[in-house]
Amino acid sequence: xxxxxxxxxxxxxxxxxxxxxxxxxxxxxxxxxxxxxxxxxxxxxxxxxxxxxxxxxxxxxxxxxxxxxxxxxxxxxxxxxxxxxxxxxxxxxxxxxxxxxxxxxxxxxxxxxxxxxxx
Amino acid sequence: xxxxxxxxxxxxxxxxxxxxxxxxxxxxxxxxxxxxxxxxxxxxxxxxxxxxxxxxxxxxxxxxxxxxxxxxxxxxxxxxxxxxxxxxxxxxxxxxxxxxxxxxxxxxxxxxxxxxxxxxxxxxxxxxxxxxxxxxxxxxxxxxxxxxxxxxxxxxxxxxxxxxxxxxxxxxxxxxxxxxxxxxxxxxxxxxxxxxxxxxxxxxxxxxxxxxxxxxxxxxxxxxxxxxxxxxxxxxxxxxxxxxxxxxxxxxxxxxxxxxxxxxxxxxxxxxxxxxxxxxxxxxxxxxxxxxxxxxxxxxxxxxxxxxxxxxxxxxxxxxxxxxxxxxxxxxxxxxxxxxxxxxxxxxxxxxxxxxxxxxxxxxxxxxxxxxxxxxxxxxxxxxxxxxxxxxxxxxxxxxxxxxxxxxxxxxxxxxxxxxxxxxxxxxxxxxxxxxxxxxxxxxxxxxxxxxxxxxxxxxxxxxxxxxxxxxxxxxxxxxxxxxxxxxxxxxxxxxxxxxxxxxxxxxxxxxxxxxxxxxxxxxxxxxxxxxxxxxxxxxxxx
Numbered sequence: 001x002x003x004x005x006x007x008x009x010x011x012x013x014x015x016x017x018x019x020x021x022x023x024x025x026x027x028x029x030x031x032x033x034x035x036x037x038x039x040x041x042x043x044x045x046x047x048x049x050x051x052x053x054x055x056x057x058x059x060x061x062x063x064x065x066x067x068x069x070x071x072x073x074x075x076x077x078x079x080x081x082x083x084x085x086x087x088x089x090x091x092x093x094x095x096x097x098x099x100x101x102x103x104x105x106x107x108x109x110x111x112x113x114x115x116x117x118x119x
Numbered sequence: 120x121x122x123x124x125x126x127x128x129x130x131x132x133x134x135x136x137x138x139x140x141x142x143x144x145x146x147x148x149x150x151x152x153x154x155x156x157x158x159x160x161x162x163x164x165x166x167x168x169x170x171x172x173x174x175x176x177x178x179x180x181x182x183x184x185x186x187x188x189x190x191x192x193x194x195x196x197x198x199x200x201x202x203x204x205x206x207x208x209x210x211x212x213x214x215x216x217x218x219x220x221x222x223x224x225x226x227x228x229x230x231x232x233x234x235x236x237x238x239x240x241x242x243x244x245x246x247x248x249x250x251x252x253x254x255x256x257x258x259x260x261x262x263x264x265x266x267x268x269x270x271x272x273x274x275x276x277x278x279x280x281x282x283x284x285x286x287x288x289x290x291x292x293x294x295x296x297x298x299x300x301x302x303x304x305x306x307x308x309x310x311x312x313x314x315x316x317x318x319x320x321x322x323x324x325x326x327x328x329x330x331x332x333x334x335x336x337x338x339x340x341x342x343x344x345x346x347x348x349x350x351x352x353x354x355x356x357x358x359x360x361x362x363x364x365x366x367x368x369x370x371x372x373x374x375x376x377x378x379x380x381x382x383x384x385x386x387x388x389x390x391x392x393x394x395x396x397x398x399x400x401x402x403x404x405x406x407x408x409x410x411x412x413x414x415x416x417x418x419x420x421x422x423x424x425x426x427x428x429x430x431x432x433x434x435x436x437x438x439x440x441x442x443x444x445x446x447x448x449x450x451x452x453x454x455x456x457x458x459x460x461x462x463x464x465x466x467x468x469x470x471x472x473x474x475x476x477x478x479x480x481x482x483x484x485x486x487x488x489x490x491x492x493x494x495x496x497x498x499x500x501x502x503x504x505x506x507x508x509x510x511x512x513x514x515x516x517x518x519x520x521x522x523x524x525x526x527x528x529x530x531x532x533x534x535x536x537x538x539x540x541x542x543x544x545x546x547x548x549x550x551x552x553x554x555x556x557x558x559x560x561x562x563x564x565x566x567x568x569x570x571x572x573x574x575x576x577x578x579x580x581x582x583x584x585x586x587x588x589x590x591x592x593x594x595x596x597x598x599x600x601x602x603x604x605x606x607x608x609x610x611x612x613x614x615x616x617x618x619x620x621x622x623x624x625x626x627x628x629x630x631x632x633x634x635x636x637x638x639x640x641x642x643x644x645x646x647x648x649x650x651x652x653x654x655x656x657x658x659x660x661x662x
Contacts, residue, residue, distance in 0.1 A: 013461030013489045016481055020468050055528050060537060082456035083529050091535070104460035107467055 002027040008037040009053040034059035049076040069096040076117040130172030133324040138165035160202035166195030200269035255314040296337035304330040450526035458489035535575030560630040563623040571597025594649040600642040
């Protein structure tokens with residue numbers, strides 16, 4: 001059975017891009033907001049990894065990251081962001097993010113980081 | 120006889136002074152074309168005055184070379200309107216007069232040729248009671264017509280420049296001085312009258328001297344020709360004092376002579392009384408003159424100060440706008456990354472999935488959508504950069520709020536600021552506003568809020584609608600404003616921050632007031648600040 005990845009981004013373009021890159025090898029769950037993301041995680045314990053944007057309407061991705069790491073200690077969370085700032089990166093690392101990818105990303109980058117964390 | 124008359128001397132002295140002034144201007148900034156042409160103009164004026172002065176001596180002393188000198192003087196005269204035109208051409212930056220300028224120089228060289236090699240322009244001399252003067256040749260009137268056409272053109276160019284509404288204060292004053300200088304210089308053309316046998320005593324040196332005086336004043340007061348000349352108050356007063364002393368002594372000497380002639384004797388007591396009386400009169404006059412010179416050189420009128428203040432304020436407002444624009448640009452640069460990522464990924468997968476119908480469908484949808492988004496973002500930036508008067512348009516205020524907040528997203532994330540939007544009537548509400556200006560007003564408040572929350576916090580934007588107004592409340596949980604500063608926060612240049620022009624909120628208030636709206640502020644130090652904007656909803660309708 002293919003491993004399950006949860007993608008959380010409010011941008012359809014990014015969700016569709018990640019789907020293109022990953023759909024051939026993994027099973028994907030697509031969500032558009034932080035609340036939906038937490039809801040999916042609650043209902044689906046087979047999800048192994050979360051790819052998540054920081055900037056989303058209403059919620060800050062870093063808060064969601066914190067909540068996921070509190071509730072699901074083993075869950076791998078990879079942050080995908082447009083903001084290449086040291087503060088944000090170190091904040092994400094402090095909160096337990098397993099990876100940090102800056103937009104615009106390359107497909108190999110995504111495939112590589114997902115593969116690493118699913119082994 | 121070789122005795123130089125008063126007239127001869129005046130011409131020669133003026134010629135030397137004008138040439139020296141022109142040289143001074145050139146030396147001050149030799150690479151500036153404007154200064155070079157001004158120097159040439161001074162040279163042509165002084166050529167005319169100098170050779171004319173010399174001619175007066177030579178006409179009387181040695182008859183032979185006088186004709187050559189007259190012709191040299193005439194060449195100087197010919198080039199005065201031409202160099203003036205060239206000067207104004209550079210000063211007003213009017214490219215379309217380029218061909219007229221070539222024409223002017225052509226006129227100058229052809230006229231000079233005919234002056235030297237024919238009797239068409241100058242033909243012998245006229246005899247007057249005060250001396251000899253060159254006589255107009257057969258074609259002199261054509262030369263004169265062309266000469267005055269260029270004089271007239273010069274007026275036209277400066278008047279056109281003055282009627283330009285966008286002219287800044289300094290340039291406007293420079294132009295005013297130039298037109299005054301030109302008008303006075305035009306009087307020198309009365310010196311053409313004796314050419315035609317009219318008995319008019321030549322006084323051309325006087326308007327020429329005044330011309331230099333006025334342009335000199337423009338150089339000192341309004342930095343004409345990019346020269347910064349500071350006249351030391353001490354030097355100015357010394358010159359004034361010397362002139363006064365000379366006049367004073369002269370009057371005493373004359374009066375003494377007068378009493379001696381009238382009464383046959385002179386007494387020291389009378390001289391002392393006269394000197395005392397004169398001193399009484401001279402003191403207030405000297406004081407008045409000093410005040411006048413002070414005003415002329417060092418102080419502007421109330422109106423001028425107001426004008427300069429206004430200009431300064433506009434410039435600072437522009438600085439503030441660029442500051443906001445810089446923030447906006449960085450926000451937009453980040454925003455572009457999302458659509459860019461999608462475009463890059465879809466482009467990468469296109470060759471592999473050419474036969475996949477589902478892929479092609481989402482390709483055309485996503486790529487089109489994302490490209491449009493990039494276009495929208497770029498337009499946001501371009502529109503913001505445009506300086507424009509208030510242009511009211513029906514605008515979706517919620518979209519404007521969202522766009523403005525989104526542009527600052529990178530800052531909100533970086534500073535850990537949680538943005539809460541409470542938009543209860545989010546059903547596409549249209550307001551008649553200038554979207555760009557209101558965006559700037561909002562940006563200034565948001566940027567202030569971000570600066571007030573260096574360690575993160577919460578920014579709540581909520582909207583309300585009552586009978587007459589659309590209200591936007593912007594509340595932060597930042598440092599707050601100290602009570603004593605609260606009445607001043609909308610004052611221009613009021614700031615408690617180091618790197619701030621103190622204009623942001625002042626601009627915001629102006630924009631809201633221009634929209635006939637209101638802006639209020641509530642704040643508590645240590646708790647936070649709330650701005651409440653009220654925009655009238657007349658002219659607006661719900662759609």
